[in-house]
Every structure is written in C-alpha cells, then in structure tokens.
Amino acid sequence: MNELSPRAVPATAGCSDTPVLRERGQREVFCGLTGIVWLHRRIQDAFFLVVGSRTCAHLLQSAAGVMIFAEPRFATAIIDERDLAGLADANDELDRVVSKLIERRPEIKLLFLVGSCPSEVIKLDLSRAALRLNQRFAAENRHDLRVLSYSGSGIETTFTEGEDACLASLVPTLPALPSTSPNLMVVGTVAEIVEDQFRRLFAALGIDKVGFLPPRRAAEMPPVGPNTKFLLAQPFLAETATALERRGASRIPAPFPLGVEGTTAWFTAAAREFGVNPQHCANILEAPAARARDSLARHRVTLAGRKILFFPDSQLEIPIARFLSRELGMWLGEVGTPFLHRELMAEELDMLPAGTFLSEGQDVERQLDRCRDSAPDIVVCGMGLANPLEAEGYTTKWSIELVFTPVQGFEQAADLAELFARPLRRRAILKV
Numbered sequence: 136m137n138e139l140s141p142r143a144v145p146a147t148a149g150c151s152d153t154p155v156l157r158e159r160g161q162r163e164v165f166c167g168l169t170g171i172v173w174l175h176r177r178i179q180d181a182f183f184l185v186v187g188s189r190t191c192a193h194l195l196q197s198a199a200g201v202m203i204f205a206e207p208r209f210a211t212a213i214i215d216e217r218d219l220a221g222l223a224d225a226n227d228e229l230d231r232v233v234s235k236l237i238e239r240r241p242e243i244k245l246l247f248l249v250g251s252c253p254s255e256v257i258k259l260d261l262s263r264a265a266l267r268l269n270q271r272f273a274a275e276n277r278h279d280l281r282v283l284s285y286s287g288s289g290i291e292t293t294f295t296e297g298e299d300a301c302l303a304s305l306v307p308t309l310p311a312l313p314s315t316s317p318n319l320m321v322v323g324t325v326a327e328i329v330e331d332q333f334r335r336l337f338a339a340l341g342i343d344k345v346g347f348l349p350p351r352r353a354a355e356m357p358p359v360g361p362n363t364k365f366l367l368a369q370p371f372l373a374e375t376a377t378a379l380e381r382r383g384a385s386r387i388p389a390p391f392p393l394g395v396e397g398t399t400a401w402f403t404a405a406a407r408e409f410g411v412n413p414q415h416c417a418n419i420l421e422a423p424a425a426r427a428r429d430s431l432a433r434h435r436v437t438l439a440g441r442k443i444l445f446f447p448d449s450q451l452e453i454p455i456a457r458f459l460s461r462e463l464g465m466w467l468g469e470v471g472t473p474f475l476h477r478e479l480m481a482e483e484l485d486m487l488p489a490g491t492f493l494s495e496g497q498d499v500e501r502q503l504d505r506c507r508d509s510a511p512d513i514v515v516c517g518m519g520l521a522n523p524l525e526a527e528g529y530t531t532k533w534s535i536e537l538v539f540t541p542v543q544g545f546e547q548a549a550d551l552a553e554l555f556a557r558p559l560r561r562r563a564i565l566k567v
C-alpha cells in the first residue's frame with residue numbers, strides 16, 4: 136500500500152539485516168503487574184492476588200481506570216513495615232489472607248500469587264507458598280482450586296511481560312494431549328469476540344481441535360504434547376513459547392494476526408501446517424480479507440503519508456508498524472521496541488520497509504531528542520510520556536490501548552487503524 140504515500144519507501148526488501156540501535160539508559164515503562172488488567176477479564180474464574188506495596192496497588196488501580204466491582208478479581212495483599220522489618224511472618228500472613236479470600240469467594244478456581252518488587256526484596260518465595268497452599272486445599276478436598284505464582288515486578292521489564300510470566304506459569308499445569316492427532320493452540324490473550332471469529336475460520340478451514348491459552352475458564356485449559364502446534368496471537372510471549380516447546384509443542388512461524396496481511400499469513404501458516412488445501416484456504420480467507428480491506432479505505436485517507444514514531448513499550452511496535460506502513464501507507468519514523476526477539480519477529484522484520492530505523496531498549500532523553508528532530512505526525516508511547524509530548528504539541532497514542540482493545544483478526548483491522556486515525560482527526564479539528 137505504500138504506493139499511496141509519496142513519502143513511503145517500498146515495502147519489499149525487509150529489515151532482517153537492518154542494524155538495530157541498542158540503548159540501555161533510563162526507561163519510561165510500567166511493570167508487569169499491568170497485565171492483570173486484561174488477564175483477569177479473560178480468565179473469568181481466576182483471581183490475581185498481588186503481594187506488594189501500596190505503590191503496586193496504586194499502579195493497578197490507575198492502569199485499570201476507575202473500576203468499581205461488587206466482586207473484584209484482583210487485589211493487593213499489602214506488605215507493610217512490619218513485614219519489611221522482618222517482624223511478621225509474611226508466609227503466615229499470606230496464608231491467612233488467602234484462606235479468607237477463598238472462604239469468601241468459593242467460585243475462584245485459579246488463584247495467582249503475583250510477586251512484586253517488595254515481595255522480592257523480602258525474599259518471599261511465592262512458588263513455595265503456592266505449593267503449600269495447593270497441598271492444603273487438596274487436603275480440604277478443594278481439588279477444583281489451583282494456586283500458581285509468577286512475578287509481575289521489575290524495573291528492567293515492560294508491562295506486557297506480566298502476561299508472558301503468567302502464561303508461562305500455566306504451561307506446566309496444562310493437561311497432556313491424550314491422542315496422537317495434532318491439535319492447534321492459539322497463545323496470547325484475545326478478546327472473546329476475536330476468539331469466536333478465529334474459531335469460525337479455523338472450523339471452515341477444517342482445523343477442529345483448537346484451544347486457546349489463556350482460556351475463558353480454568354477448566355478449559357488446552358492440552359499440550361509433541362503433536363501440539365501453536366500460533367502466537369501476541370508477540371511478547373517468548374517465555375511462554377519456550378515453556379510450550381519444553382513440553383514438546385512446536386511453534387508455527389508466522390507474522391502476527393494484525394491487519395489483513397498479517398491475519399491472512401497467520402491463518403495460511405496454520406493451514407499449511409495442518410495440510411489444508413492451499414486453494415481451499417485462499418477461498419475461505421478471501422471474503423473476510425476483502426471486507427477488511429474495504430473497511431480500511433476510510434482510514435487510509437487520514438493515515439497515508441503521515442509519519443509515526445514508536446517509543447518502546449508494548450512489544451507490539453514492529454507488527455503494528457508493519458501494518459500501518461504496508462496497509463495504510465504511513466511513513467515510519469523510529470520504531471522502538473523494549474526487546475527484539477529476532478526468532479519470533481523474523482516474519483515481521485521481513486515485511487518491514489527496508490531501512491526502517493529500529494531501536495531496542497531505551498535511553499529516554501536521547502529518544503525524546505530524536506523524536507523532536509524527526510517531527511512525527513503521531514507518537515506511540517506509554518502513558519508517562521504522552522502528556523509531556525502532547526504539551527509540546529505532538530499527537531500521541533497510548534501503547535497500552537493496543538492490548539486493551541480487540542485488534543487481532545480481519546474484523547478488527549479497521550478498529551486497529553482507527554486507534555491511530557482518531558487522534559490525528561481530533562488534532563486536525565482542534566487546529567481549525
């Protein structure tokens with residue numbers, strides 16, 4: 136689609152060998168606790184108990200927005216001064232909090248103990264706590280309840296790593312694939328509406344044994360074994376992919392299902408792996424792809440020829456940049472990503488316009504200077520940078536919206552484009 140933009144470069148040569156600027160300076164990112172906000176919506180009988188400080192509780196509250204639930208499905212067990220001073224036995228306190236929670240909320244089937252910086256500072260071993268609690272609940276005949284742990288902490292992390300750590304903690308507990316016939320696993324949180332669309336298309340392709348990780352309910356965990364092939368629906372799941380491979384599963388290499396091209400290639404990769412006739416696959420995908428292409432046309436008017444710059448935040452930067460440049464004619468400024476997993480990103484890098492400026496990690500002041508020099512029309516960044524950049528006159532888009540909004544698949548392609556077109560339209564109106 137780059138021919139629509141006089142400023143865009145041809146999208147043919149790819150970026151596999153493009154040098155990447157590596158920066159290791161000050162970062163402006165949220166920690167992995169943020170993932171709880173979308174994970175708790177996805178697994179409807181799970182509860183996330185952060186073992187952390189008031190700061191952690193505030194972070195969750197602000198990331199989640201103002202949410203008032205009769206029965207919330209996440210909370211923070213506050214580590215106070217007595218715990219930090221070693222005056223209280225934090226394990227006893229934790230057991231007491233969990234007992235009260237489970238007594239009051241018997242519908243919880245999966246309890247995640249989520250580690251934080253404070254729990255790590257006092258060396259509270261949450262994996263041992265989970266083991267101890269599982270044994271206790273089993274003795275009480277609560278075999279329907281499982282306790283797991285993972286860490287959401289970190290200054291050297293980024294906010295989507297929380298989902299990776301959560302899903303990786305689930306992998307060892309997945310049931311073994313009972314048969315020798317292959318199954319397909321879609322890995323990464325997707326909205327229910329997206330799951331339903333994906334299931335319909337896989338069924339039309341003749342791929343019927345399909346599971347989703349994470350599923351909607353704890354009892355629906357997909358089985359895994361050497362005959363499992365998995366497709367990543369999110370690009371930030373390197374640890375989960377490794378854990379699945381340890382259980383014998385193999386990843387289907389594919390771009391991510393963002394935009395028409397990405398979604399078509401994603402389904403086509405699965406179809407190839409499951410021996411679906413290529414012509415049948417093309418026939419099935421043709422109509423939804425054509426509808427999605429049509430729906431993008433109105434956004435192209437706003438986006439083609441505009442320059443976009445990405446600060447490293449969500450790990451979705453490269454696939455989104457690929458979509459915006461190839462299908463909407465946007466011109467790419469710097470595309471920053473917190474981590475560049477070359478193996479998971481290989482197909483995406485192949486599709487990026489040659490010569491795209493890629494950076495990994497952050498030195499925020501230097502990147503702000505580069506941003507000012509490059510004068511983009513729109514900047515994708517974390518919430519901490521958006522306000523100061525708006526104050527300087529830049530149009531911004533919060534990267535966190537890319538994980539809160541259903542964006543995968545054909546029917547969501549226009550919604551994904553709208554996320555970038557809306558702030559540009561708003562800015563244009565304000566200027567009038």
Ligand code: SF4
Pocket residue numbers: 166167168187188190191192194250251252253287288289290
């Ligand atoms: S960075 Fe650490 S202390 Fe801050 S909210 Fe995250 S886990 Fe809590």
